[in-house]
Amino acid sequence: MNKKQLIDAMHGRSGLTKQQSAAALTSLIEAITRSLHEGDAVFIPKFGNFSLSYHPAKRGRNPQTGEEIEIAGQNKVAFKCAKALKDHIQPG
Known part of the structure; x- marks a missing residue:
């Protein structure tokens, strides 16, 4: 599953729009990246x-x-x- 397919799956299961699903996924990835960068x-x-x-x-x-x-x-x-x-x- 690639990022686009994951966004489509989130859209289909959450009731969010595709744009909201993309924003939520991007936000999650950024939060994990930032936390790891800070050593957490x-x-x-x-x-x-x-x-x-x-x-x-x-x-x-x-x-x-x-x-x-x-x-x-x-x-x-x-x-x-x-x-x-x-x-x-x-x-x-």
Whole structure:
């Protein structure tokens, strides 16, 4: 499902117009992004948890030249699915 399809699904189920659905989705994405940027985790009950995970710098190799390089440390976004969502999507 892409963003347009998600907006259409929100429109069909919420009673909001497509413009309102698009604005709500954009607002949600911006709020999650801003919170992660500030270092805060985002927990949405029955859906999951977005958090940052720091991966320290490490040494690697350039596959074309074989030269050793330093790969900078970086934050990566992690998502952990809530049990309610996991139970809903898995059979049994």
